Amino acid sequence: MRPCQSTVIADEENLGRAAQRLYISRPALPYALKSLESELGVRLFDRHAGGASATHAGREIIAEALLTVRQSERVSAAAERHRRGETGVLRVGFEASGAGELTTRARAEFARRHPPGVRVVPRRYDWGQEAAALREGLVDVAFVWLPNDLTGLRSEPVHTEPRVVGLPSGHPPAGRDEVSPLDMGDEPLMWTERAPRGWVDWWAVNPRPDGSSPRWGPTNGNAEEMLEQVAEGSATCFAPMSMAGYYTRPDLTWVPLTDAEPLRTSLAWADGTDSNLVRGFARVVRELAAAAPGSGPHQR
Structure with a gap:
């Protein structure tokens, strides 16, 4: 054995x-x-x-x-990297839509600044697992959705975005300009068993502003499973605004969510790392985040 x-x-x-x-x-x-x-x-x-x-x-x-x-x-x-003649590989972790456009722009700009022998490999994870992937050495750097356990990692905030409600098209609130968690009433809400309870509660805005709890709907293992069940009418979901752009489909409607904390994303890497590639990628992300419209201390 x-x-x-x-x-x-x-x-x-x-x-x-x-x-x-x-x-x-x-x-x-x-x-x-x-x-x-x-x-x-x-x-x-x-x-x-x-x-x-x-x-x-x-x-x-x-x-x-x-x-x-x-x-x-x-x-x-x-x-394997040396057999292929590569001078370096940077594995970048993220989940779902990551840090929105910043994720894709950072990978592209980093690749532009480095020779062809340096490869950027995206690695997608589900529901808070990108931090664990960093600690296990499966990725070199990651865009981590907060809240998350950053023990043993270095991190810096790089992105903030509001949240939205995902609804099946034709659902009554789908025609509204915005909704709050209290407006959702007894609508079942998607959740996952793959993340810590504190992570689940934050995303679900549990407890609600009036102290009530959401009505829990079906579980899911990843974003695609979540959205498929929302589209078929089984439940609703809360998500970052970038998902509204990344996951556009005719049977889904996204409505801005009020009275809920925005999603904050940090760039993280293993504490003590001495990788030129990681430092270079962090520098690119930092520059792009600082140059983004509306960036500033409240965003960072």
Whole structure:
């Protein structure tokens, strides 16, 4: 058994389901696990009628295994870049519409200032996962929607934009010039289980200005799933204004949302990084943000 396979067992807490995910036979997995525990000299899991739970030693060893796997992936990625003759790759994380036009303009301007051997690779994440991607070394720099956990990261605010309500076309509020969270009444609101509760509540404006809570609608795993359910009439959603431009479709209507904090986006990267590419990208974003119409201390 490879140590990383134990992470699947920890996730599933069931050997049968873990075997299915690993595409190996059910009888082979306990044997492989027993061999690994014998090799390491410690018990990784406690077996019981309900499945298998990681021991204290197991949890620590699994965490170390994950770090090793991620480092191995970074080593392989570095080797691949050199095989292709590239002098550098900058992986830029974002979610949905990112920081609006600033995201695309920054990537284009950064590429213009650097030789062809430097490549900018966009990496999209869903519902607050871009900060975790930075900490795990999956991206080098990211546009992070706030609120978010920026522990272990350096960051600076670069973009602010108002929010909107996404509604199915023909919905009564869709014809209004603006709506507030209280105007939504008992309209079901989309949400996600993939983000921390504080993140979900901020986006949902929960509690509302009068202390009430929204009526929770269906869940979703990404922006496309969210908008598909809004368009079919299952629920409504709150989103940044840039999504109204990035996700235009005839069965959706976007209405400005009042009485709600605007979305603030920060540019973030790993604390202690010494990458010329990251510093160069941050400089480009800083310059473009400062030159944007309406920029100033209240925007930054």
